Amino acid sequence: MKLRAARRRKQTIFRRVVVGLISLFFALPLLGMVEFTTRAPGGGRTLDTWATLFDLGAMDQDYPELKAGILASAGLTVLTVAIMLVMLVPTMTWVRLRLPGMRRLVEFICLLPLTIPAIVLVVGLAPVYAWVAYLLGESSLWLAFAYVVLVLPYAYRALDAGLSAIDVKTLAEAARSLGAGWPTVMWRIILPNVRTAVLSAAFLSVALVLGEFTIASLFSRDNLQVAINLLSKRDASLAIAAALAALILAFVVLLAMSFVGTGRRSQRPEEN
Amino acid sequence: MAESPTTRASTGRKPVGALLGVVPFFAYTTIFLGIPTLIVVVGAFLDGSGRPTLGNLSALAQPQIVSAFVHSTVLSAVTAVLGAVFGALLAYAVSTAREGGLMRRLVASLCGVLAQFGGVTLAFAFVATVGFQGFLTLWLQKVGIDLAGSTWLFEPTKGLILVYTYFQIPLMLIVFLPAVEGLRPQWREAAESLGGSTWNYWRHVAGPILAPSFIGAILLLFTNAFSAYATAKALISQGSPITPLQIGGTLSSEVILGQENIGKAMALGMVAIVAVIMTLYAVLERRTTRWLGR
Amino acid sequence: MKTRMARRSGVAALAAVTLIGIAACSPPAKTTDSAGTGGVKASTATSAQDLGGMTSLVDAAKKEGTLNVIALPPDWANYGEIIKGFQAKYGLKVNSAQPDASSADEITAAKNLKGQSKAPDVFDLGGTVASANTAMFAPYKVTTFNDIPALLKDANGLGVSDYGGYMSIGYDSGKVPAPKTVADLLKPAYKGKVALNGDPTQAGAAFSGVVMAALSQGGTADDISKGVAFFASLKSAGNFLPVDPTPATVESGQTPVVFDWDYLNVAQGKKLTGKMSWKTVIPTGAVVGGYYVQAINKDAPHPAAARLWEEYLYSDEGQNLWLKGGARPVREKAMVAAGTIDKAAYAALPKAVGTPVFLTKEQNNKANAYLTANWAKAIG
Numbered sequence: 023m024k025l026r027a028a029r030r031r032k033q034t035i036f037r038r039v040v041v042g043l044i045s046l047f048f049a050l051p052l053l054g055m056v057e058f059t060t061r062a063p064g065g066g067r068t069l070d071t072w073a074t075l076f077d078l079g080a081m082d083q084d085y086p087e088l089k090a091g092i093l094a095s096a097g098l099t100v101l102t103v104a105i106m107l108v109m110l111v112p113t114m115t116w117v118r119l120r121l122p123g124m125r126r127l128v129e130f131i132c133l134l135p136l137t138i139p140a141i142v143l144v145v146g147l148a149p150v151y152a153w154v155a156y157l158l159g160e161s162s163l164w165l166a167f168a169y170v171v172l173v174l175p176y177a178y179r180a181l182d183a184g185l186s187a188i189d190v191k192t193l194a195e196a197a198r199s200l201g202a203g204w205p206t207v208m209w210r211i212i213l214p215n216v217r218t219a220v221l222s223a224a225f226l227s228v229a230l231v232l233g234e235f236t237i238a239s240l241f242s243r244d245n246l247q248v249a250i251n252l253l254s255k256r257d258a259s260l261a262i263a264a265a266l267a268a269l270i271l272a273f274v275v276l277l278a279m280s281f282v283g284t285g286r287r288s289q290r291p292e293e294n
Numbered sequence: 295m296a297e298s299p300t301t302r303a304s305t306g307r308k309p310v311g312a313l314l315g316v317v318p319f320f321a322y323t324t325i326f327l328g329i330p331t332l333i334v335v336v337g338a339f340l341d342g343s344g345r346p347t348l349g350n351l352s353a354l355a356q357p358q359i360v361s362a363f364v365h366s367t368v369l370s371a372v373t374a375v376l377g378a379v380f381g382a383l384l385a386y387a388v389s390t391a392r393e394g395g396l397m398r399r400l401v402a403s404l405c406g407v408l409a410q411f412g413g414v415t416l417a418f419a420f421v422a423t424v425g426f427q428g429f430l431t432l433w434l435q436k437v438g439i440d441l442a443g444s445t446w447l448f449e450p451t452k453g454l455i456l457v458y459t460y461f462q463i464p465l466m467l468i469v470f471l472p473a474v475e476g477l478r479p480q481w482r483e484a485a486e487s488l489g490g491s492t493w494n495y496w497r498h499v500a501g502p503i504l505a506p507s508f509i510g511a512i513l514l515l516f517t518n519a520f521s522a523y524a525t526a527k528a529l530i531s532q533g534s535p536i537t538p539l540q541i542g543g544t545l546s547s548e549v550i551l552g553q554e555n556i557g558k559a560m561a562l563g564m565v566a567i568v569a570v571i572m573t574l575y576a577v578l579e580r581r582t583t584r585w586l587g588r
Numbered sequence: 589m590k591t592r593m594a595r596r597s598g599v600a601a602l603a604a605v606t607l608i609g610i611a612a613c614s615p616p617a618k619t620t621d622s623a624g625t626g627g628v629k630a631s632t633a634t635s636a637q638d639l640g641g642m643t644s645l646v647d648a649a650k651k652e653g654t655l656n657v658i659a660l661p662p663d664w665a666n667y668g669e670i671i672k673g674f675q676a677k678y679g680l681k682v683n684s685a686q687p688d689a690s691s692a693d694e695i696t697a698a699k700n701l702k703g704q705s706k707a708p709d710v711f712d713l714g715g716t717v718a719s720a721n722t723a724m725f726a727p728y729k730v731t732t733f734n735d736i737p738a739l740l741k742d743a744n745g746l747g748v749s750d751y752g753g754y755m756s757i758g759y760d761s762g763k764v765p766a767p768k769t770v771a772d773l774l775k776p777a778y779k780g781k782v783a784l785n786g787d788p789t790q791a792g793a794a795f796s797g798v799v800m801a802a803l804s805q806g807g808t809a810d811d812i813s814k815g816v817a818f819f820a821s822l823k824s825a826g827n828f829l830p831v832d833p834t835p836a837t838v839e840s841g842q843t844p845v846v847f848d849w850d851y852l853n854v855a856q857g858k859k860l861t862g863k864m865s866w867k868t869v870i871p872t873g874a875v876v877g878g879y880y881v882q883a884i885n886k887d888a889p890h891p892a893a894a895r896l897w898e899e900y901l902y903s904d905e906g907q908n909l910w911l912k913g914g915a916r917p918v919r920e921k922a923m924v925a926a927g928t929i930d931k932a933a934y935a936a937l938p939k940a941v942g943t944p945v946f947l948t949k950e951q952n953n954k955a956n957a958y959l960t961a962n963w964a965k966a967i968g
Contacts, residue, residue: 033390040387041401044380044463048408050430051416051460054423058840063863113319120312128316130572131323134331136517137568139538141545142561145337145554146330148700155704156615171326176409179469179514183507187476219472225406226468233410236524242658242685242697242706251414255661255687256668258836265415269407276403358964418836426780426829427841445780448830531832532787533964547790548691548714550956 052266059263071259075267085256088264091249094162098245099231099275101166103224106177109170111220114181115212118190132178135171140236143168151241162243172237173230177223184219188212225276232272331565338559342552350559359540359560365450366520366537367567373458374515380459381466382474382508388467389474402471405464412461417528420457421447450535454526458519465518466511473507505582513575517568537564615703630892634745635729636899639892642731645899646678648892655682655893658697658708659689663835663855665751666913673909674900680893690791691717698724698885709894711883714792716952718747718881725883728895730902735922740879750901751851751915752879754870754940755793755800758853760844761865770804770818770871773845779826783833783843784819785852789959796876797847798963799947799955804874809945812955813962820966828967839863849878850938854914873942879918904928914938 062068075081082089117124135143147168154164190212197207213220238245246268254261341347353359384401391397423430425447434440447453477500485495523538534540537560544557630648633639639648649655655674662668662684671682685706686697691713701707711718711725722742729745740749757767764781767773773782786794802808802815822828833843838856841864846853850868857866882901888894900906907917908930914937923929947955 037387037390037397040383041397044384045401045404048404048460048464051419051423054421054429055415055419057429058422058836061840109319109322113316116312116315121316124316126576128319130569131327133513133517133568133572134565135327136514136521137565138331138334138561139521139523139541139564141523141538141542142334142557143330144700145545145558145696146333147326149333150326150329151700152703153615160704160706167326171323174323174327175514175517176465176469179510180472182510183469184472184476186507187473216472218475222402222406222468222472225402226409226465229406229410233412235413239686239688240693240697240700242656242683242701242708247413252684252687254414254834254836255663258834258839262415262418262836269411272407273403276406277399280399280403414834417831418834418840418842421831421837421842422840425831425842427844445826445829528832528834530830532784532828532830533968534787535964535968543787543790545696546690546693548717548792549789549795550960551692551716551720 052269055262055266059259059266061259071263074260075263085249085253087244087252088249090244091246094244095232095246097163098166098169099228101163102169102173102231103227105166105170106173106223106227107220110174110177110181110223111213111216112208114178114185115190115194115208118185119194129178129182132174136175140172141240144237144240147237148241160243162238162245165238165241165243165245166231168237169227169231169234172234173223173227176226176230180222180226181216181219184216184222187219188215221280221282224279228275228279229272232268334558334561335565337555338562340555342555350555351562353556354559354563358534359537362535362537362540363563363567365535366564369450369454369458369536370516370519373455373462373519374512376455376459377462377466377515378470378508378512381463381511382470382504384463385467385470385474388471389477402468405467407464409461409465409468412522413524414528416457416460416525420453420460420529424456448530450526450530454529454536457525457529458522462515462519466515469511469514470504470507473504477503502582506579509575509578509582513571516571520564520568630895631726631886631888633891633895634727635733636731636895639895642899645892645896649678649680649890649896652890652893653680654705654890655680655897656685656706656709656889657682657897658685658711659687659691659694660684660712661687663852663859664913665753665851665910665915666855669912670901670906670909673905674897677900678896680896695721695724698887702887705889707885707887707889709885709888709890710897711881711885712750713747713881713883715879715881716792718883719949722746722883724886726886726888726891728884728898730898732902732919732922735919736902737918737921740918747881747883748902749879749918750882751907751910751917752877753849753851753915754938754944755796755874755876755878756848756850756853756868756870756938758838758846758848758856758866758868760838760841761867763841763844763864766867767845767869767871770801770874773827774821774825776825778845780829781843782822782827782845783829783831783837783847785833785846785848787963789956789963792878793849793852794847795955795959796849796878798959799945800847800871800874800876803876803945804871809947809951810954812958816959816962816966823967830967835859838866849915851914854938868938870938870940875940875942875944877944877946879946908933911937 059071060067060069062070113128117128151168154167158164193211193215194207197211202211232246234245235247235251238248239251250261250264250268253264338350339346339348341349388398388401422428425431447456481499482495485499490498521538523542526536526539527542530539534543541557541560544553544560547553630639636642636645639645657671660667660671662671671684674680675682683706685708686693689697694708694711694713695717698708698711725746727744727746730748733741733745736748742748757770757773759767765777784794784797785791788794788798798815798819799809799812800815801818802812805814805818807814819828829843831837831843833846833848835856837843838846839860850870853866853868857868860866882898884891884894884898902919904923907919907923910917911930911933916937917923920929924934
């Protein structure tokens with residue numbers, strides 16, 4: 023007992039020091055942005071830029087592309103996360119269970135989007151998107167197809183870590199031998215056990231979509247980062263404030279997402 | 295017990311029914327990943343008028359292109375290891391917190407946001423902090439430490455490493471946390487009750503379990519840094535010392551035209567390098583999983 | 589085993605080839621063309637007369653309702669006001685995409701978005717890219733075509749210069765002393781402060797910056813080696829910043845000295861009045877000029893709007909708006925003679941002392957070759 027308590031104390035100190043130091047490292051550049059956006063002409067601090075940013079009526083009138091960008095990015099986020107989860111989670115589970123030989127191939131495919139810089143990928147995506155525009159229209163929302171591909175490397179790695187941590191085969195076989203169909207196995211057995219991994223994959227997707235600039239810009243479509251970039255040509259400190267606000271917004275969204283599915287978890291009895 | 299489907303699959307023959315399960319994935323990636331990649335690869339073998347040539351590939355042997363590849367590889371490897379080590383430390387630290395507690399959520403959400411924070415804004419933020427006129431530089435100068443002695447922030451081997459690590463650490467946390475959380479406390483207790491020390495636990499129990507995910511995450515971090523473009527472009531707009539910047543130059547230059555296919559050849563080179571690293575990773579992973587007899 | 593694998597890879601290869609074939613052919617194009625009273629479609633009209641006069645052109649453009657422009661940041665030669673003026677005058681909506689795009693990116697965007705309604709209608713290109721891509725332009729002569737000097741236009745109207753400027757040094761007079769010559773920038777007062785707008789092997793503005801440095805150091809338009817050497821010494825003195833100067837870096841003080849076109853530096857100064865004193869100076873005896881070229885996309889999704897845009901740009905109103913932004917409009921001489929030029933803005937242009945140098949194609953190519961071989965080494 024004393025050993026446990028001592029170890030827990032050591033862990034707490036370790037945790038606080040590590041998290042504290044690394045959080046400080048993360049905070050510094052963000053502070054640099056805050057410092058720039060609160061500069062008053064002639065020295066001193068002012069909140070003018072932030073006041074302008076949150077004057078929603080005036081912002082909508084002066085910079086209408088910002089609102090269009092925010093709406094487009096919101097739609098893109100939902101669409102990308104949905105397509106990614108629906109496509110990747112069942113596929114990865116299936117490969118683990120039935121087609122272990124394909125694992126390397128799936129892994130390579132999921133790493134490929136990251137090996138080619140987006141600026142070159144656009145050259146190859148252009149003909150594909152010409153067809154998408156012809157068949158589905160030219161809405162910014164259809165960028166989600168490309169975004170899912172961009173997010174594959176990150177989502178794969180997060181899901182792979184989660185699926186490795188549980189014994190997928192035994193769980194699935196046990197459920198199947200008890201008469202569960204495949205949808206039940208996926209939804210009620212596998213998914214709850216890889217909750218952290220799914221959440222991580224969703225986190226990365228949300229963050230990627232909200233931070234993506236290159237592909238949306240090169241296809242001349244609307245998107246949050248494209249709008250912020252256009253804003254920066256007219257008012258630099260307002261754009262930096264908008265970028266910082268977008269980061270905070272993404273943080274809040276992710277924090278809210280982390281509460282999804284906790285209800286059931288906390289009610290399950292502790293494993294012995 | 296009836297022959298389980300898994301033993302049949304592991305003998306190498308793939309039942310058609312099982313293959314159907316992965317058709318949606320392969321169809322999707324063929325359209326939105328396979329075709330673009332093929333177009334780029336084919337483009338690497340064409341010249342300006344569309345005729346097949348090996349000239350683009352031989353152009354890759356030019357000294358500045360080779361040195362860019364070297365710089366890129368070194369930069370990516372260093373930031374991958376740095377990000378992996380500190381990210382893993384952070385992941386472990388966070389996993390010791392109370393499950394469902396606020397700290398874990400806050401850190402995970404923060405890292406989720408910062409993992410994709412990049413481009414012009416990140417470069418600006420760093421210059422605004424540790425550049426010549428950065429607030430931290432000026433503050434440290436008052437205290438007596440002079441950071442602004444040189445343009446270190448804008449060199450690929452120094453400043454860029456720092457800036458890339460900024461988004462590599464959060465990425466590592468997000469990707470590695472699920473693995474660390476898979477460590478059961480019972481294993482730690484079992485190791486202790488058998489008389490093992492902390493070192494023994496890490497060396498023989500937790501280490502081998504986490505190793506495949508750790509190495510896989512390093513691979514992800516490497517490729518993430520390898521193809522990162524926007525941040526480097528804003529920070530080092532002169533001289534294109536790394537490969538993605540050179541590729542950008544071939545595609546966007548309004549001074550020297552007609553180099554796009556060399557850019558595609560460079561992209562092919564990047565894919566080749568990552569393929570090599572992936573092979574090494576596969577070998578390494580096979581050896582580490584053998585420890586658990588999986 | 590082997591035959592199965594061989595068959596599988598054969599099937600895969602065949603699939604790959606088919607897929608590329610499918611992807612390479614474009615989907616059927618959607619054409620929306622408005623025929624003017626002259627019976628000529630807007631996309632082939634070579635002047636307003638072809639469509640039956642200006643009123644018909646305006647009507648046709650209004651029917652199209654939108655104009656797509658690319659690579660026109662609002663603070664570049666006063667394009668922000670020009671776009672607003674055009675929208676207000678004709679009631680058309682202007683979509684301004686990719687403000688950071690280079691001239692080459694504009695052409696790439698036109699190719700990538702061909703057939704889609706978001707493809708750029710008009711281009712504003714640097715000279716090199718314009719001459720290399722005339723196959724993508726539609727010839728059009730604006731009503732004021734004859735006012736434009738012959739050297740600055742294509743005889744058929746394929747690509748016509750629209751505005752130009754001289755290379756300059758912009759600086760924060762509160763932070764650094766005024767540089768009287770380019771060589772002044774090597775002094776320790778400028779440590780870690782001097783930035784060039786882009787890489788000279790990629791961006792036209794940066795290229796001209798190196799030429800200006802060469803001229804100031806005794807070089808000529810035929811030999812820019814002294815310019816490259818200057819930047820090399822700037823780097824070794826620790827004065828040269830490789831960071832990309834943007835409005836944000838200028839405003840935050842990260843790049844107190846910037847080599848850029850005079851109209852861009854002047855615009856920065858105007859934007860920052862009250863926050864900092866940003867001055868622009870053209871070095872004496874090192875006056876490097878460059879004109880940008882306006883062209884219409886042959887496959888413009890809004891051909892009438894594109895032509896109306898050009899009429900607006902080359903009208904007195906459009907040219908004076910460029911002048912207001914600090915750029916020198918191409919119809920300068922004609923407008924001065926006719927008295928239609930904005931006299932106040934004209935007088936406010938930065939003073940250029942010395943004979944302006946405009947590089948010829950051969951000089952361009954020679955300089956490019958030199959830069960490709962030596963720039964990365966010099967500042968690496």
